[in-house]
Amino acid sequence: MNANSPAVTTGKSLELRGPQRAAAIMLLIGEEYGAPIWSMLEEEEVRQLTHAMVQLGAIDADTMHEIVVDFITQLSGSGNLAGSFEKTESLLLKIFPPEQVTAIMADINGMSGRRVWQRLAHIDAEILANYLRNEYPQTVAVILSRVKPDHAAKVLTILPDEFAIDVVNRMLRMEAVQKEALEHIEQTLKTEFVTTIAQTSKRDAHEIMAEVFNAFDRQTESRFLTALDDVNREASKKIRQLMFTFEDLTKLDPGSVQTLMRSVDRDVLARALKGAPEPTRAFFFSNMSTRAAKNLQDDMQTLGPIRLKDVDEAQAKMVSLAKDLAEKGDIMISKNRGEDELVY
Known part of the structure; x- marks a missing residue:
């Protein structure tokens, strides 16, 4: 802000x-x-x-x-x-003395180069290799010599064999790279690759806020969504569509819901279902054996009255666990959104 x-x-x-x-x-x-x-x-x-x-x-x-x-x-x-070095420098010159601006921008320019290499190390090897295959082998050799060895190894295995061997040979023969040449490579990476990747991977603000709202308890979530309806109904609608809730677990396929129930603590499952709507309870019970469903219902009965906060926490744990399992590829989570489908 x-x-x-x-x-x-x-x-x-x-x-x-x-x-x-x-x-x-x-x-x-x-x-x-x-x-x-x-x-x-x-x-x-x-x-x-x-x-x-x-x-x-x-x-x-x-x-x-x-x-x-x-x-x-x-x-x-x-x-x-969109900001840029030139726009920033022009703005500062209207506020600070020229010699101070020169010192500030010189420092930023050096930091910018370091950030390029830091960010490059976190870019997927497949994406980096697809970009580098169109560059000169000598340029690729310079770039791979400045990233971590394990990252360079992954990229080399993806590049065409003949091209990769050429790059390796140039890395073996490489001497100190001139400052001007290195700065040119850094600037090229920044303008043509790293910045583009950052822009294309930038997440929509509504997606970020949907995750934040998922972390709220239901009373806070309801309060903010209701207030947002009054000032920005379209944003509120988008956030609601993107949110993944406990009730959305009913869209799991039988194999996925059974994997989830095997992974979750039995007490957490009992508390989560204790405060769930009847259709949601029925969905989980239908994916259990008759005996397992009866045992779980007995556990829920034994709990007696529980606080809504405890129900929210248990349901949030199940949603978080489901997302973790989906990220590992153990289950698939989908949520229908009109014509689209959101897959985590």
Whole structure:
């Protein structure tokens, strides 16, 4: 959230600006969903954000509600924005003395080159190989000599044999690469490859917020979705379509649901079904043996009255476990969305 974002006035007449609003959002989404965001921040940004968190104090529910709704609305309504070295330098020259801008941009230019190689190391070997097969062998040799050996090995095994051998020979004979040549390769990778990959892999804001909403308890989820209906019905609709809930587990095929039930703790399953609608219960029971279903129903009866919070936690654990199993390829999760199908 930008430091120049409009202020939000709380019930205590305190103004929460960019860093404080960002801190509130990060505290709300927690470790699991916040970790990818933290990893993309610069060290100074981390310091600013943590400083804002420490000084944030208590925020009442109405203010938090307003911050989240405003945040989602801005994400949904924002257009694409492209920044560049030249645009940034031009902007800074209007604010700071030329010699200071030169020093700042020189430092950024060096950091930019390092980031290219860092990001390259995390790009799938298949994608990297498909790009490199159209480059000169000498260029490929320079690039593979600067990534981790295991990553370079994966790329070489994907490249055509004759081309790969040529690259290996050039890597063996390689001497120190001139600074200008290396900077040219870095710039080419940044503009033609790494940036393109980052753009094509950028996730839709609604998908990110759907995952955040999945992490809410049902009362909080309902409160925010209802509020969002009032200010941005289209965004609310998209988020609802993208959310994966406990009830969506009823779309599992028989083999997948049986794998899930074998993997989940019996007490968690009992608590999750205790608060589930009857059709959802029936779905799970129908995928068990008569004896197993009877035993589970007895477990649910033995539990007696339980808190809605405990039901939410159990159902969230099952959804999380299902996603983990799907990621490993043990089950397939699908969710019908009109003409589309969302597969995790």
